Amino acid sequence: MIELKIRAVGKGLGVELPQEVLNQLQTNKGENIFLENMFDGSYRLVKHDEEFVQQMTLVDGQMHEEDA
DSSP, X not given: OXXXXXXXXXXXXXXXXXXXXXXXXXXXXXXXXXXEEOTTSOEEEEEOOHHHHHHHHHHHHHOOGGGO
16 A cells, blocks of 8 residues: 655645556656546546547446346
8 A cells, every 4th residue: 555645736735646656557747547436435546548448338338237
C-alpha cells in the first residue's frame, strides 16, 4: 500500500503520485488518469484505455440479468 498525502494545490486539493505509481500506470506528465469507483465502494486509479472501454461495452451489451 502506498500512502499519499493530500496537499493544497491552487484553490483545490491534490496528491503527488510517486514515480513508482506513474511507471505502473505507464503514464507521463500531461496525460489523464482516472479514479474508478468499484462495486465494493473502493476506488482504483487507472489509465484510460479506449480499447478496453470498447471491449467492456461489448461485454455489457451481451450480458443479461438471467446470466448473473
